[in-house]
Amino acid sequence: MSDATLNGAAAAPRKDRVETPFRRFVSEFMESRIAVLGLIVFTIIAFIAIFAPWIAPQNPYDLAQLDIMDGRMEPGTVGGAGFTFWLGTDDQGRDMLSGIMYGLRISLTVGAGSALIACIVGASLGLLAAYAGGRTDSVIMRVVDLQLSFPSILVALMILAFLGKGIMNVVIALVIVEWAYYARTVRGTALVERRREYIEAAQCLALPTRRILFRHLLPNCLPPLIVVATMQVARAIALEATLSFLGLGVPITEPSLGLLIANGYEYMLSGKYWISFYPGIALLITIVSINLVGDQLRDVLNPRLKK
Amino acid sequence: MAAPTLEVRNLRTHFFTRAGVVKAVDDVSFTVERGKVLGLVGESGSGKSVTGFSIIGLVDPPGRVVGGQILFQGRDLARISEEEMRDLRGNRIAMIFQDPMMTLNPVLRVDTQMIETVLAHKKVSAEEARQRARDTLGMVGIPSPDERLKSYPHQFSGGMRQRVAIAIALLHEPDLIIADEPTTALDVTIQGQILAEVQKLAATTGTSLIWITHDLSVVAGLADDIAVMYAGRIVEKGDVSAVLDAPLHPYTSGLIGSVPSRNKRGEPLRQIPGMTPSLLNLPPGCAFRSRCPRAAEACLAEPEIRELLPGRQVRCFHPLSETSEQAA
Amino acid sequence: MTVYLVRRLLQALLVVFAMSVIVFVGVYAIGDPVEILISPDADQIERERAVQSLGLDLPLWHQYLVFLGNALQGDLGRSFVFNEPALKLILQRMPATLELAFGAMFISIVVGLPLGLYAGLRPNSPVSKTIMAGSILGFSLPTFWVGLMLIMVFAVQLGWLPSTGRGETATFLGVQWSFLTLNGLSHMAMPAINLALFKISLVIRLTRAGVRETMLMDYVKFARAKGLSPARVTFVHVFKNILIPVVTVVGLELGSTIAFSVVTESVFAWPGMGKLIIDSINVLDRPVIVAYLMIIVLMFITINLIVDLTYSLLDPRVRLEGKGA
Ligand SMILES: Nc1ncnc2c1ncn2[C@@H]1O[C@H](COP(=O)(O)OP(=O)(O)OP(=O)(O)O)[C@@H](O)[C@H]1O
Ligand code: SF4
Ligand SMILES: [Mg+2]
Numbered sequence: 001m002s003d004a005t006l007n008g009a010a011a012a013p014r015k016d017r018v019e020t021p022f023r024r025f026v027s028e029f030m031e032s033r034i035a036v037l038g039l040i041v042f043t044i045i046a047f048i049a050i051f052a053p054w055i056a057p058q059n060p061y062d063l064a065q066l067d068i069m070d071g072r073m074e075p076g077t078v079g080g081a082g083f084t085f086w087l088g089t090d091d092q093g094r095d096m097l098s099g100i101m102y103g104l105r106i107s108l109t110v111g112a113g114s115a116l117i118a119c120i121v122g123a124s125l126g127l128l129a130a131y132a133g134g135r136t137d138s139v140i141m142r143v144v145d146l147q148l149s150f151p152s153i154l155v156a157l158m159i160l161a162f163l164g165k166g167i168m169n170v171v172i173a174l175v176i177v178e179w180a181y182y183a184r185t186v187r188g189t190a191l192v193e194r195r196r197e198y199i200e201a202a203q204c205l206a207l208p209t210r211r212i213l214f215r216h217l218l219p220n221c222l223p224p225l226i227v228v229a230t231m232q233v234a235r236a237i238a239l240e241a242t243l244s245f246l247g248l249g250v251p252i253t254e255p256s257l258g259l260l261i262a263n264g265y266e267y268m269l270s271g272k273y274w275i276s277f278y279p280g281i282a283l284l285i286t287i288v289s290i291n292l293v294g295d296q297l298r299d300v301l302n303p304r305l306k307k
Numbered sequence: 308m309a310a311p312t313l314e315v316r317n318l319r320t321h322f323f324t325r326a327g328v329v330k331a332v333d334d335v336s337f338t339v340e341r342g343k344v345l346g347l348v349g350e351s352g353s354g355k356s357v358t359g360f361s362i363i364g365l366v367d368p369p370g371r372v373v374g375g376q377i378l379f380q381g382r383d384l385a386r387i388s389e390e391e392m393r394d395l396r397g398n399r400i401a402m403i404f405q406d407p408m409m410t411l412n413p414v415l416r417v418d419t420q421m422i423e424t425v426l427a428h429k430k431v432s433a434e435e436a437r438q439r440a441r442d443t444l445g446m447v448g449i450p451s452p453d454e455r456l457k458s459y460p461h462q463f464s465g466g467m468r469q470r471v472a473i474a475i476a477l478l479h480e481p482d483l484i485i486a487d488e489p490t491t492a493l494d495v496t497i498q499g500q501i502l503a504e505v506q507k508l509a510a511t512t513g514t515s516l517i518w519i520t521h522d523l524s525v526v527a528g529l530a531d532d533i534a535v536m537y538a539g540r541i542v543e544k545g546d547v548s549a550v551l552d553a554p555l556h557p558y559t560s561g562l563i564g565s566v567p568s569r570n571k572r573g574e575p576l577r578q579i580p581g582m583t584p585s586l587l588n589l590p591p592g593c594a595f596r597s598r599c600p601r602a603a604e605a606c607l608a609e610p611e612i613r614e615l616l617p618g619r620q621v622r623c624f625h626p627l628s629e630t631s632e633q634a635a
Numbered sequence: 636m637t638v639y640l641v642r643r644l645l646q647a648l649l650v651v652f653a654m655s656v657i658v659f660v661g662v663y664a665i666g667d668p669v670e671i672l673i674s675p676d677a678d679q680i681e682r683e684r685a686v687q688s689l690g691l692d693l694p695l696w697h698q699y700l701v702f703l704g705n706a707l708q709g710d711l712g713r714s715f716v717f718n719e720p721a722l723k724l725i726l727q728r729m730p731a732t733l734e735l736a737f738g739a740m741f742i743s744i745v746v747g748l749p750l751g752l753y754a755g756l757r758p759n760s761p762v763s764k765t766i767m768a769g770s771i772l773g774f775s776l777p778t779f780w781v782g783l784m785l786i787m788v789f790a791v792q793l794g795w796l797p798s799t800g801r802g803e804t805a806t807f808l809g810v811q812w813s814f815l816t817l818n819g820l821s822h823m824a825m826p827a828i829n830l831a832l833f834k835i836s837l838v839i840r841l842t843r844a845g846v847r848e849t850m851l852m853d854y855v856k857f858a859r860a861k862g863l864s865p866a867r868v869t870f871v872h873v874f875k876n877i878l879i880p881v882v883t884v885v886g887l888e889l890g891s892t893i894a895f896s897v898v899t900e901s902v903f904a905w906p907g908m909g910k911l912i913i914d915s916i917n918v919l920d921r922p923v924i925v926a927y928l929m930i931i932v933l934m935f936i937t938i939n940l941i942v943d944l945t946y947s948l949l950d951p952r953v954r955l956e957g958k959g960a
Contacts, residue, residue: 034768146650150935151891153898161916161924162661238777242898245779246913261780269798273787280780287775295771365859397862404860409853414875423871424861475861 028300038292045286049104056098061253090263090275099260100282106256107283110167111237114174118236119229121175122182123221127213129183130190141187144180152177152239160248167250170243174236185228189221223301230294234287241283257283310381312483312515313339313362318375318385320354320361329586331357331370333539336612339483339532344509344516346530346547348523348562350583354539355519356405359485362517363402364392380482398428401476405488407469411460417471418456424478443474448504466497473505480512487519502529523566527551535559538594539586541612545619555615555626557599593624601625643943647936654932655706659699662925676715711929712922716915721926725908729930730810731801732907735899736892738814738827743834744885750835751842756869758847766839773836778895782829782902789825797822799904826903830896834888841884845877852876886942890935 030036048055089095129140147155159173194217202212241258243249250256255263257279264275320332331354339345347355360366362377364384377384379400384392396402404410412420421440422433429436437456444452447470460468469489476484486505490498506529509516518529526533526547534544535556543556554560561579581598593610596602605624612622693701705711711721754763790798802822804811813819849855850873858872897909904910908927915923 146653149939150932151894154891154894154931157894157897157912157916158658158661158928161921161928234775238775241777242779245777246898246901247917248913258777258779261777261783265783268783268787269791273791276780276783277787280777280783283777283780284775287777288772291771291775363860365856367856393862393864395862396860402857402860404853404857406853410857412854412858412872412876414879415871420858423863423867427862427864427867472857 025300029296032296032299035292035296038289038296041285042289042293045104045282045289046108048101049108052098052101052105056095056101058095058098060094060099060102090260096260096274096278099255100257100279103255103257103260103279104282104286106250106254107237107240107258107286110171110174110240110250110256111233114171114240115178115229115233115236117171118175118178118232119182119225122179123186123218123225125179126183126186127190127217127221130187130194131209131213131217137187140183144183147180148184152235153242156239156243157248160243165248165251167254170240170249173243174239177239178232178236181228181232182225185224186218186221189224190217193217193220227294227298227301230290230297234290234294237283237290238287257286311338311340312343312380313517314376314378315358315362316376316378318358318361318372318377320357320366320370320372322370324369324587327587330539330589331586332361334612335375335536335539335541337532337534337541337544339515339517341482341515342509342513343531344506344518344529346526346533347517347519347536348521348526348533349536350521352583352586353536354586355521355536356487358536359402359487359517359519362483362485363396363400364389365396365402394428397424397475397481398479399481400483400485401479401481402485403469403472403476403487403489405491407465407472407489407493410472411468413460415459416456417458417460417463421456421471421475421478424475428479439478440474443477444471446477446508447471447474448500449474466493466501469493469501473501477508481514483515483517484509485517485519488521490525491520491522498525505529523551523562535562538584538589540594540622541620542595542622543620545616549619553627555619555621556623557601557625557627558595560627561598593622601627640944643940647940650936651933654936655703655929656699658925658928658932659702662921706929711926714915714920714923716918716920716923721922722930724911724923725926725930728906728908728911730812731905732893732896732900732909734812734814735823735826735830735896735905735907736889738823739830739834739892739896740885740889742827742831743838746831747835747838748842748881751839752846752869752874754839755843755846755850758843763843767843770836770839773832773839776832778829778833779898779902781832782826782899785825785829786902796825798825801906826899826905829902830892830899833895834885834892837888838881838885841881842877845880846873849873849876882945883942886945887939890931890938893934894931 053059090099125140129137155177156173159176160169163169163172202216240249240256241261244256244258245262247262250259252259260279261276261283264272264277264279267275315338316336318332318335319330322329322331333354335354335358337345337347347358349355357366357370361372362379362384366372372385375385379395384395411417418437418440421443422436425431425436425439426433431439440456441452444455449455449467449470455463460471463471473489490501493501502525505516508514518526520526530547532544533547533550534541535550535558536542537558543550543554543559550559551563554563558579565578579598584594584597592608593599593602593606596606599606601623603625608624610622610624612620615621615626709722713719714721714724717724750766754766757763786798789796800822801813801819803816803818804813805816805819806812813823855868855872858868863872893909896905896907897913899905900907900909901913908930912924912927915921915927
């Protein structure tokens with residue numbers, strides 16, 4: 001070749017701009033304004049849930065602070081103790097705003113907690129299935145398939161029918177409902193990754209199985225896992241709310257948003273909408289914000305959709 | 308002399324992607340006379356298919372024809388309405404695609420897919436349309452067409468499917484058929500049969516053909532003229548035997564050198580070094596220069612296509628003279 | 636085809652069997668069977684008699700065989716609350732649930748398909764973006780809360796529709812149906828829409844994704860190259876291809892619609908089997924719970940089977956493979 005620059009000139013445009021994967025991830029995520037909004041909203045909600053005891057105007061479960069005379073007040077009325085019930089009160093004179101803040105706390109804890117446990121259980125079993133293959137794989141995947149062929153509410157109902165009501169049982173039910181999604185996702189990705197050269201290289205080096213699983217396979221399964229986990233947190237919160245609404249979930253002493261809504265049911269027919277309305281709005285905003293973030297995460301992290 | 312069936316002048320088709328403008332077809336001109344076959348050759352990604360889709364008006368967004376004229380029997384297809392274009396498609400201009408496994412709709416029976424094509428352009432009864440479909444299937448050498456009409460595409464082999472696609476293209480005896488690598492996916496014997504039949508049909512009906520391929524041996528046996536594309540541009544065109552016997556463009560020469568053939572037995576095959584450049588933000592100058600054995604300072608400028616010998620056009624500053632050794 | 640059918644049937648039977656084991660183990664091994672199967676009000680003597688008659692002193696596998704034998708004869712126990720056979724109770728309430736579920740499926744297809752088609756054909760138009768945003772909302776809205784809001788707006792505030800119950804019914808095939816009377820339909824409207832909400836979103840997304848994928852296929856481009864009208868390309872070439880996956884999924888969703896009607900029925904006091912199971916769980920009427928679970932598992936497996944077979948009928952490729960096998 002007579003002139004080296006001739007080569008270089010043609011090759012240059014093929015190269016990508018230099019940027020770290022994380023930077024690219026962040027900037028691609030930011031491309032959707034609505035997803036960013038979702039993230040901001042969710043951050044605020046999480047903040048409220050965590051700090052509810054310090055920022056709520058009232059402790060709704062301290063009976064000393066409640067006055068039955070304040071019961072079923074419309075939003076914006078000033079109560080006997082002199083402070084304003086911005087979102088009204090329920091039949092016991094409980095400030096709905098405070099109730100919602102505490103309710104968020106319980107909903108998020110149950111939702112995120114069960115999603116986390118399900119993620120650990122599901123991802124481990126999925127990895128195991130992919131790595132062990134053979135009979136282990138087919139047994140695990142049979143169970144996954146069987147379970148996923150039934151809708152979540154049915155599985156949850158079945159488990160609560162066996163175990164009875166109660167917050168722990170709800171968490172168990174949610175975990176059992178959800179683990180299969182994680183297992184399927186992780187197994188699918190891990191099976192693809194397993195055939196890659198770096199795993200073969202690791203196996204050739206005779207690295208211990210556990211190390212290959214958690215150091216090499218798992219990190220590569222993370223992107224789809226994160227997407228599934230985000231969506232599953234939203235689903236867990238919704239399902240918990242539904243179960244609590246049906247009276248099968250959390251006890252009356254620890255009302256999540258679902259139970260708050262159920263409490264307002266009987267008063268709604270007489271036009272006292274706020275007892276059910278505002279907790280529902282809080283629930284809706286929570287779920288929508290998580291789903292918006294999840295949707296965008298899926299678009300960004302799914303290489304198949306990338307141009 | 309009658310007007311040519313198709314005259315493409317300075318056609319430019321660009322894709323406006325997020326990463327930038329892809330000039331898939333850039334300043335392409337050629338002419339196809341009535342009843343003649345033009346072979347359009349070039350490597351993968353050189354813009355052959357996009358040229359074909361531009362003619363038939365099916366460039367998908369983000370792509371768009373941004374300049375030039377496509378004169379079909381004197382009418383500029385780049386300027387007519389979508390309605391008028393649809394009237395021509397499948398009727399006066401037909402197209403055959405590369406992959407026969409993908410061109411027929413898997414959930415519709417073959418008769419449905421043929422009859423709808425007849426009815427799209429002719430006001431005839433369904434029975435007459437079926438008759439026409441049956442005749443055409445027979446014409447492309449499909450045995451017991453009546454029975455075959457009732458089948459689904461997946462019941463046919465690849466070669467048979469491509470025959471069906473060709474039959475669909477022939478339903479209205481078009482004036483121009485654009486065949487986009489129609490035999491690449493088939494095995495050699497079937498490829499030969501289909502080529503022979505298409506040639507016969509073109510000769511008897513006066514249909515002009517644009518045969519897109521990267522297989523020079525197909526072009527050698529079938530085409531009257533040849534146009535060689537590289538990176539969205541035509542780098543050489545002319546009479547098929549003249550070009551293949553004595554290529555003027557270094558790229559054409561390289562292509563010929565990489566084809567195994569009888570007279571070069573024993574010699575190692577020569578590959579063109581390097582890769583096709585990305586069409587995204589192509590640097591100015593001759594696009595072939597990073598791979599060209601004859602490249603020099605002058606090639607940093609853009610070569611224009613010029614008529615070097617009578618009927619022979621080439622886009623190169625340092626074309627191979629007829630005396631120099633092939634693929635130097 | 637027959638081979639396929641037989642294999643599919645055997646598979647289904649296996650799942651029924653597996654589920655019966657799970658329900659059995661759930662009720663007999665995890666829970667306290669005495670608690671579960673004998674009315675909490677029973678006294679000590681009654682209890683012991685029941686333990687004997689139910690064979691609770693037998694080993695577990697033996698108990699399971701007894702359970703299975705009774706179940707096969709249609710005996711799934713007696714409700715403590717209604718003092719009637721559990722199976723009969725459930726079958727009585729099944730039509731109400733079925734008509735609600737079918738109504739919801741109907742709404743979801745009639746609304747979801749056109750919207751999804753539009754969003755798929757014009758993915759960048761503002762209307763499409765609104766449709767897609769709406770479908771996210773449809774996925775996110777808690778069904779029970781939407782139900783309450785529907786009641787609040789249309790029953791309490793506007794007074795257009797009745798808030799709860801099934802309304803007047805008419806008899807057809809010896810069963811009572813609400814959708815046959817105007818009053819019944821007005822009672823059915825809100826619950827059916829409520830139940831359909833999630834499925835509408837699903838159908839929209841599915842249709843849109845299918846359209847977008849299909850539009851890229853060579854055969855669609857070829858159809859256009861044949862000079863067909865856009866309407867024909869869309870409604871025959873694209874639509875027929877997406878119909879198969881959409882119909883399959885919607886069919887499969889029938890089971891989940893029936894399961895989710897548990898929530899809607901509770902909100903609208905719709906007297907179907909969903910409401911019955913919630914009431915039964917709340918009062919620990921366990922024979923009814925067991926019967927419900929077994930029935931719904933059976934329904935699910937039947938639905939899956941039917942959908943699979945329909946699918947193989949719709950798609951010529953699957954059909955032929957089946958024939959070859
Ligand atoms: N939808 C699109 N978006 C962006 N660029 C495109 C698109 N379609 C085609 N191109 C570009 O146009 C160029 C030419 O493509 P074309 O399909 O015409 O190549 P070809 O010569 O037919 O190759 P092959 O032999 O592989 O069929 C390609 O390099 C590709 O980058
Ligand atoms: S212009 Fe120069 S680089 Fe291009 S083909 Fe001719 S000699 Fe080679
Ligand atoms: Mg091509």
